[in-house]
Amino acid sequence: xxxxxxxxxxxxxxxxxxxxxxxxxxxxxxxxxxxxxxxxxxxxxxxxxxxxxxxxxxxxxxxxxxxxxxxxxxxxxxxxxxxxxxxxxxxxxxxxxxxxxxxxxxxxxxxxxxxxxxxxxxxxxxxxxxxxxxxxxxxxxxxxxxxxxxxxxxxxxxxxxxxxxxxxxxxxxxxxxxxxxxxxxxxxxxxxxxxxxxxxxxxxxxxxxxxxxxxxxxxxxxxxxxxxxxxxxxxxxxxxxxxxxxxxxxxxxxxxxxxxxxxxxxxxxxxxxxxxxxxxxxxxxxxxxxxxxxxxxxxxxxxxxxxxxxxxxxxxxxxxxxxxxxxxxxxxxxxxxxxxxxxxxxxxxxxxxxxxxxxxxxxxxxxxxxxxxxxxxxxxxxxxxxxxxxxxxxxxxxxxxxxxxxxxxxxxxxxxxxxxxxxxxxxxxxxxxxxxxxxxxxxxxxxxxxxxxxxxxxxxxxxxxxxxxxxxxxxxxxxxxxxxxxxxxxxxxxxxxxxxxxxxxxxxxxxxxxxxxxxxxxxxxxxxxxxxxxxxxxxxxxxxxxxxxxxxxxxxxxxxxxxxxxxxxxxxxxxxxxxxxxxxxxxxxxxxxxxxxxxxxxxxxxxxxxxxxxxxxxxxxxxxxxxxxxxxxxxxxxxxxxxx
Amino acid sequence: xxxxxxxxxxxxxxxxxxxxxxxxxxxxxxxxxxxxxxxxxxxxxxxxxxxxxxxxxxxxxxxxxxxxxxxxxxxxxxxxxxxxxxxxxxxxxxxxxxxx
Numbered sequence: 226x227x228x229x230x231x232x233x234x235x236x237x238x239x240x241x242x243x244x245x246x247x248x249x250x251x252x253x254x255x256x257x258x259x260x261x262x263x264x265x266x267x268x269x270x271x272x273x274x275x276x277x278x279x280x281x282x283x284x285x286x287x288x289x290x291x292x293x294x295x296x297x298x299x300x301x302x303x304x305x306x307x308x309x310x311x312x313x314x315x316x317x318x319x320x321x322x323x324x325x326x327x328x329x330x331x332x333x334x335x336x337x338x339x340x341x342x343x344x345x346x347x348x349x350x351x352x353x354x355x356x357x358x359x360x361x362x363x364x365x366x367x368x369x370x371x372x373x374x375x376x377x378x379x380x381x382x383x384x385x386x387x388x389x390x391x392x393x394x395x396x397x398x399x400x401x402x403x404x405x406x407x408x409x410x411x412x413x414x415x416x417x418x419x420x421x422x423x424x425x426x427x428x429x430x431x432x433x434x435x436x437x438x439x440x441x442x443x444x445x446x447x448x449x450x451x452x453x454x455x456x457x458x459x460x461x462x463x464x465x466x467x468x469x470x471x472x473x474x475x476x477x478x479x480x481x482x483x484x485x486x487x488x489x490x491x492x493x494x495x496x497x498x499x500x501x502x503x504x505x506x507x508x509x510x511x512x513x514x515x516x517x518x519x520x521x522x523x524x525x526x527x528x529x530x531x532x533x534x535x536x537x538x539x540x541x542x543x544x545x546x547x548x549x550x551x552x553x554x555x556x557x558x559x560x561x562x563x564x565x566x567x568x569x570x571x572x573x574x575x576x577x578x579x580x581x582x583x584x585x586x587x588x589x590x591x592x593x594x595x596x597x598x599x600x601x602x603x604x605x606x607x608x609x610x611x612x613x614x615x616x617x618x619x620x621x622x623x624x625x626x627x628x629x630x631x632x633x634x635x636x637x638x639x640x641x642x643x644x645x646x647x648x649x650x651x652x653x654x655x656x657x658x659x660x661x662x663x664x665x666x667x668x669x670x671x672x673x674x675x676x677x678x679x680x681x682x683x684x685x686x687x688x689x690x691x692x693x694x695x696x697x698x699x700x701x702x703x704x705x706x707x708x709x710x711x712x713x714x715x716x717x718x719x720x721x722x723x724x725x726x727x728x729x730x731x732x733x734x735x736x737x738x739x740x741x742x743x744x745x746x747x748x749x750x751x752x753x754x755x756x757x758x759x760x761x762x763x764x765x766x767x768x769x770x771x772x773x774x775x776x777x778x779x780x781x782x783x784x785x786x787x788x789x790x791x792x793x794x795x796x797x798x799x800x801x802x803x804x805x806x807x808x809x810x811x812x813x814x815x816x817x818x819x820x821x822x823x824x825x826x827x828x829x830x831x832x833x834x835x836x837x838x839x840x841x842x843x844x845x846x847x848x849x850x851x852x853x854x855x856x857x858x859x860x861x862x863x864x865x866x867x868x869x
Numbered sequence: 870x871x872x873x874x875x876x877x878x879x880x881x882x883x884x885x886x887x888x889x890x891x892x893x894x895x896x897x898x899x900x901x902x903x904x905x906x907x908x909x910x911x912x913x914x915x916x917x918x919x920x921x922x923x924x925x926x927x928x929x930x931x932x933x934x935x936x937x938x939x940x941x942x943x944x945x946x947x948x949x950x951x952x953x954x955x956x957x958x959x960x961x962x963x964x965x966x967x968x969x
Contacts, residue, residue, distance in 0.1 A: 288917035323919035323945035437909075469922075470909065476916040484944070511933040603950040607936030615952070616937065705952025706937045707914055712948075 230271070231390050232280045232307065236300060236331065237315035238324055239286030240711040242343040244268075245720065246315055246373035247283040250383065274383045279390075282309070290330050291435055291472075304334070305423050311390055312338040313382075318348035318355060318370075319712065321491055325483035326476075328364065333398045333431060334424045337389055340368045341382060346375075347712060352494040359490040365396040374717045398427065401478040404466055408459045409434070415455045434460055435472045505713045508597070514604050521592070523678075529584045529661070530677070534670050536580035544572025545802045559752050566748030566797065570741030573793040578740075581662045582732065586725040589627040593724075594716035598623055599708055606706050612689055613696025616706045618648045622688075625655035628728070629831045633838060643701045649839050650695060650847050653827035654688050654854070656681070659736075659788040660823050666792065667819050671807055676816075684823070687858060691850075735830075736787050743783050743790045747797055750779070756798070770856070771817050772863050774799065774810060784822050786829055791822045813866045820862045824855035891938060891956040896928050899943060900961035907958040915959075919945040926961065 237243045251270035268283040287300045303309075314331050316324040321342075328340060342348075342355060357368045367385050371378030400406055412430045416422070422429045437460055460471035467474050508514050548568045555561030592598065598620035606616030617639055625632035632652045636645045656664060669677035750756045756779045760767070763778035776798045784791035795818070796802065799809050807815070826832070826848050836844040894900055902924050905912055920926075924944040931938040937950045940959075951959070 288919075291913065291917070320946045323942075323947050326917075326919065470912070472909075472913060473916060476913075477921055480919075480921050506930075509930050509939060511931060511936070515933055599950075603937055603939060604932050605936075606950070606952065607932055607934035611934075616950070705955040706950055707918065707952070707955060708937075708950045709918060710939060710948045710950055 230278050230280045231310040232282065233311045233313060233386060233390075234282045234284055234303065234309040235313045235315060236284050236304075236327075237286060237341075237343075238288050238317065238320075238327055239709065241286065241315050241317040241320075241324065242373045243286065243315045244283055246341065246343060246371060246379070246382075247281065248723075249373055249376045249379050251281060251283075274387065277387065279386070287327070289327060289476075291432070309336065311386060312336050313341055313386070314338060315341045315343050318342040318345050319351050319353060321348070321353065321355065322484050322487035325486055326479050329399055329479045329482050332364065332366070332396055333428045335395050335398060335428070336424070337393060337395050338366045339382070339385055339389055340364060340366055341378075342368060342370045343373050345370045345377075346372045347714070350499055353491055354494065355491045357490075360486070363486045363490060364399075374714075374720065399482050401475075401482070405463060405474065405478055408463055412455060412459050415452055417449045417452050420449075420452075431475060434463065435475055437470065437472055501713045501715065505600075508600050508713070509603065509710075511604075514600070518601060518604055521597075525585075525588050526661075526665075526677075526681070527674075528588065529581055530665050530669050530674055532584045533580035533665055537576055537666060537670065540576035540580065541572070541803050544568055544576060545804075548572070549802070559749075562748045562752045563745055566745040567741060569793055569797055570744030573744065573789070573796075574737045574740050578659075578662050578732070578737075578789055581665050582658050583725065583729065585658050585661060586627060586728050587721060589624075590721035590724045591716055592623070594714070594721055596711050596713050599710050602706070602708055603710060612692040614644060614647060614692055615704075617708055618644065618651075621648055621652065622655055625652045625657060626661065627658055629653055629655065629657050629827060630834045633831065633834050636838070640704055641701065643699045646839065646843060647692065647695045647699055649835055649843060650850060651688055651692055653831055653835075653847060653851055654684070654691065654824065656684060656823055657788070659828070662789055663792045663819060663822060667806075667815060671815065672812060680816075680819070687824075687854065691854070736789070739787050740790055740793060743786055744793055744797065747779065747783070747794050751798070771821060771859055772867075773814050773818055777818065781821060781825065784828070785826050788822060788828050813863060816866050817859045817863045821855050821859035824851055824858055826851050826855075888960050888962045891926070891928060891940060891951070891959045891961060892953060894928060894961060896930060899925050899927050899964055901925055901964050902959060903962050904960040905958060906960065907955075911955065911958065915955075918949055919947045920949070920959070925964065926959075 235243045235247050247268065247270075251268075251272055270281055270283075272279050272281055282303065284300045284303055290301065290304075304312075312331055312334070314328050316328065318324075331338060340360070342357065342360075345355075348355065355370075357370060361368045367389060369378055369382045369385050371382060373379070401409075409427060409430050412434065413426045416426060416430075420429070423432070433456060463471040463474045467477065469477070508517060510517075548565050551561055551564050551568070555564070601623060602616035602619045604616075605619045609615050609618060621632050621635055621638075624635060629652050632655070633649055636648050636652075639645045639648060664677055664680055668680050747756065750759075756776075759782070760775050760778040763781075764775050767773050767778040767781070768775045777795060780791050780794035780798050783794055796806070799806070801809050810818075827835070832844055832848060835847050888903055891900075902920065902922050904922065905915055905920065919942055921944075924942050927941050927943060929939040929941050929948070932950075935953060937952045938956045939948065939950050940956070941948050
């Protein structure tokens with residue numbers, strides 16, 4: 226039974242600004258970026274507007290209602306299973322002709338619908354003028370103009386939704402050419418009894434014709450031979466009209482309808498080339514673009530380091546003083562130890578994590594928002610092919626620098642399972658914000674920035690080697706790159722800040738408590754001497770193989786919970802403050818430790834998301850792979866750096 | 870800017886005014902899609918991205934190291950990066966001068 230609350234779904238082609246619009250209406254719930262495929266599963270929210278409750282759903286972007294990519298299947302399941310009360314079709318107004326192809330397809334459902342012309346500002350910049358009244362007349366549904374990024378038009382949209390829901394008027398479909406419509410009606414007439422009709426017979430017939438070469442087709446054959454024969458006949462006749470497969474004939478019908486409407490309802494004036502387009506030409510330049518890519522990432526880490534390290538130094542001092550004061554006053558009692566652990570947990574989160582974490586999130590948000598990720602995919606595609614992958618993995622790796630978890634979830638944009646497996650196994654090797662903190666806080670701060678640069682380089686080389694090895698194990702020729710490059714957009718500071726806040730909130734709610742609890746737990750364990758036991762057991766490995774102080778054994782284990790935890794616990798285990806660290810361990814030991822922590826088993830949330838997305842076999846492989854690489858590489862680092 | 874590219878194409882069918890693939894045409898010039906070769910899967914994906922027979926397209930640029938080409942569909946306004954293997958399967962012809 227359907228509940229009283231009307232359900233409204235937001236649907237549109239990738240990168241049309243659905244999620245941004247959704248966020249404006251629903252409060253901040255959905256992740257957005259200027260990269261196709263950010264919304265991989267649907268986001269759901271309840272909204273109150275003028276005293277009424279609406280349930281709104283943000284679906285992943287889809288180019289059409291015939292699914293090719295996994296996230297597009299989410300859309301179909303949703304439309305068919307939970308028949309929505311209203312469809313909001315969001316359109317990128319600057320790409321009117323192509324976007325209307327999906328609109329034409331959606332109208333065939335004959336569900337109540339509203340069309341939203343989003344990105345009106347961009348369309349105007351491109352010199353496109355759209356006559357909404359004309360569009361409303363041609364499509365038979367209300368059309369609302371919005372600029373979602375600035376929240377313009379959202380009130381009008383809500384009022385319109387309210388009105389359409391009250392009227393419950395379903396639009397009619399647009400008509401294809403006579404010959405095509407005739408064949409569709411013929412097919413409807415031979416529908417067997419209890420044929421699973423979705424939405425309406427015409428829509429079902431069209432989808433049945435388009436199912437040629439898709440696996441659904443076999444279902445028709447097995448279930449009803451007569452129908453299947455008629456279906457094939459219709460397909461052949463349709464194909465004969467244009468000397469093309471039937472599915473293309475239908476796609477072309479929609480294309481023509483869409484183009485005709487776009488031509489009738491919009492005027493394109495010659496637009497001057499905007500500064501963004503000039504910038505885009507530089508970014509996409511084959512040689513300069515690559516150079517810029519390098520510059521952007523080098524600059525990004527330079528900036529984070531230069532903002533982070535002075536902040537870190539000045540934030541650490543009071544906490545360190547507090548800890549020493551407590552130890553002086555209370556001595557070696559349990560309460561003193563626990564208090565010191567607590568202070569190290571709180572202070573460590575605040576003084577070590579925040580100075581690096583926040584700038585990294587802000588810069589990543591900026592890159593995502595302007596639309597740089599898909600451009601990086603374009604520039605590095607050829608390079609990635611040498612490593613056995615393709616360019617679409619690049620944005621995922623870049624996302625991984627922020628946090629591995631969303632990066633692994635977004636691997637859904639990859640078409641082949643093999644690419645997904647390899648990319649999923651590689652992402653945990655990307656130093657996420659937590660590990661960047663460790664690298665910057667230990668390597669860059671104590672040994673110098675160039676050491677950190679070298680460390681990142683080593684990290685990338687290892688990923689490249691692993692990629693070549695893994696793609697050789699999972700043999701399969703990768704399909705070529707097909708990736709839409711959305712227009713470059715000026716980022717909205719509000720959007721970036723909100724996204725950073727969202728990630729920060731996660732950190733404060735989940736990670737920081739773990740850091741504090743872990744720190745206190747270690748204090749307790751060391752007070753009852755349990756850590757000695759663990760350290761003794763691990764000693765052959767920690768001191769023997771890696772040459773680290775025996776007392777670090779237990780801290781390595783805790784890194785599984787949160788990577789920063791290893792860092793905090795290291796100070797605790799060694800019993801020194803941050804600035805005196807190099808008095809108790811050598812440079813080699815420091816490098817070995819950071820290498821091990823960096824490559825060690827992915828943190829618990831990463832393992833969980835791999836398990837959820839790819840199954841427990843891949844999760845297990847990932848854990849073992851990281852463990853063996855961590856041991857091997859940190860051992861190598863120890864050997865090599867002992868020569869210097 | 871990309872002399873080597875033009876040189877390499879001296880004898881290609883483009884020079885002879887015939888049908889050729891997206892890989893063989895000079896940048897920033899308008900061509901019309903005449904055929905999309907390859908399997909149904911690829912064909913369908915390109916259709917949904919707004920690449921149809923008869924559309925006008927131009928190549929904006931191509932990435933280094935024999936990377937993908939950036940194709941602009943002038944009919945629909947979409948811009949898509951296509952791997953070389955895929956670009957090779959899209960056949961185009963020069964448009965007549967009076968159509969510009």
